[in-house]
Amino acid sequence: MDLRTICAQGGRAHDVSGEPLTPPIVAASTFAFRDQRAVEEYYEEGRGWLYSRYENPTVREVETFLARLEGGEAAALFGSGMAAISTTLLALLSSGGRVAAQVGLYGGTAGLLRDTLSRLGVELVWLDPGEIAGVRPERIAGCRLLYLESPVNPTLRIVDLRAASRVAREAGAITVVDSTFATPVFQRPLELGCDLVVHSATKYLGGHCDLTAGAVIGSRDLVERIARQRRALGGVADPFAAFLLHRGLKTLPVRMEAHARGAAVVARALGEHPRVTRVHWPGFPDHPDHELASRQMSGYGGMVSFEVEGGASAAECVHDRLRLFVKAASLGGTESLVSLPARMSHRHMPREERERAGVTDSLVRLSVGLEAPEDLVTDLERALRG
Numbered sequence: 001m002d003l004r005t006i007c008a009q010g011g012r013a014h015d016v017s018g019e020p021l022t023p024p025i026v027a028a029s030t031f032a033f034r035d036q037r038a039v040e041e042y043y044e045e046g047r048g049w050l051y052s053r054y055e056n057p058t059v060r061e062v063e064t065f066l067a068r069l070e071g072g073e074a075a076a077l078f079g080s081g082m083a084a085i086s087t088t089l090l091a092l093l094s095s096g097g098r099v100a101a102q103v104g105l106y107g108g109t110a111g112l113l114r115d116t117l118s119r120l121g122v123e124l125v126w127l128d129p130g131e132i133a134g135v136r137p138e139r140i141a142g143c144r145l146l147y148l149e150s151p152v153n154p155t156l157r158i159v160d161l162r163a164a165s166r167v168a169r170e171a172g173a174i175t176v177v178d179s180t181f182a183t184p185v186f187q188r189p190l191e192l193g194c195d196l197v198v199h200s201a202t203k204y205l206g207g208h209c210d211l212t213a214g215a216v217i218g219s220r221d222l223v224e225r226i227a228r229q230r231r232a233l234g235g236v237a238d239p240f241a242a243f244l245l246h247r248g249l250k251t252l253p254v255r256m257e258a259h260a261r262g263a264a265v266v267a268r269a270l271g272e273h274p275r276v277t278r279v280h281w282p283g284f285p286d287h288p289d290h291e292l293a294s295r296q297m298s299g300y301g302g303m304v305s306f307e308v309e310g311g312a313s314a315a316e317c318v319h320d321r322l323r324l325f326v327k328a329a330s331l332g333g334t335e336s337l338v339s340l341p342a343r344m345s346h347r348h349m350p351r352e353e354r355e356r357a358g359v360t361d362s363l364v365r366l367s368v369g370l371e372a373p374e375d376l377v378t379d380l381e382r383a384l385r386g
């Protein structure tokens with residue numbers, strides 16, 4: 001079924017006659033049993049509800065919705081993208097195990113791997129962006145997991161998910177991909193051979209900058225394992241956030257098409273501007289991964305990054321002079337946002353690592369919102385004149 005139909009119908013696959021059309025917010029932390037027999041049925045047959053750190057009806061609605069969107073058997077929802085990512089990694093890795101990860105991951109994920117997981121005895125293999133397209137089996141030999149992100153923040157490089165996950169499978173490793181920038185509207189990693197897809201639902205999936213949530217989607221086996229770890233770590237989603245996320249998901253395809261249309265207009269205008277030295281947008285034929293993006297994704301997304309003549313101070317000047325673009329972290333909301341990655345999202349990354357990931361001091365990142373693209377172009381042109 002088309003994603004637009006699934007979303008418009010609230011992700012429900014069953015007949016909703018006699019039910020509320022939107023999921024009720026079940027705020028209860030605990031659930032009443034009729035008698036001990038009902039308690040036994042819960043434990044033995046999985047019938048009913050026990051406690052909201054274990055499962056919750058509002059959260060479950062969204063999990064079913066997300067599983068359908070990504071074409072997975074099951075999904076688990078979390079209180080943030082980082083809760084989803086950390087719980088997934090802690091569920092699948094143990095001390096002495098190895099994980100291969102691409103350079104240039106979202107800073108929080110890179111920090112988790114570099115600081116927390118290595119402290120717990122997990123061995124790391126960092127793969128350069130150029131290596132990912134043709135991962136050599138010997139590079140990931142002995143790895144339990146291959147962790148990827150595509151498109152990459154903020155350089156918008158694209159990882160060949162089909163090729164990478166094939167090599168990982170042959171090496172006996174599970175492939176996990178962060179698909180936050182693409183959303184299931186533009187990229188379906190499970191269909192490309194990846195085992196698990198993770199999202200910061202705080203971004204496009206929610207879509208209105210009014211909630212924090214995260215998700216992991218994949219086979220029932222793997223997701224149940226991660227959900228068991230979630231009980232222990234406790235990073236569950238709040239039912240009200242789940243309700244907001246459900247509401248946001250209903251318009252996801254419409255919003256993503258509009259974000260992508262706006263980003264294309266903004267990228268082309270920047271591409272023609274004499275003070276812009278480089279535009280990172282996978283829709284340009286001369287983008288290093290354009291052909292791969294066109295094959296792997298059904299749209300180029302709503303993010304655009306660019307570099308300005310004059311280095312860090314010129315980038316700061318353009319950033320400060322923008323009026324419509326809100327100066328803020330995050331992405332994927334209705335309002336266009338601007339940030340300087342080297343001084344915000346990648347601020348705590350060691351300089352050497354940042355440069356390896358292609359995050360220069362003159363890089364400006366835009367999350368193109370749902371405003372009229374012409375207004376955004378006018379704002380950028382005015383800021384660039386400064």
Ligand code: PLP
Pocket residue numbers: 080081082083106108149153178180181199200201202203212213214330
């Ligand atoms: N993955 C990506 C690509 C992100 O950009 C972010 C946050 O910016 C995260 C994961 C973490 O998500 P959250 O902030 O919801 O914990």
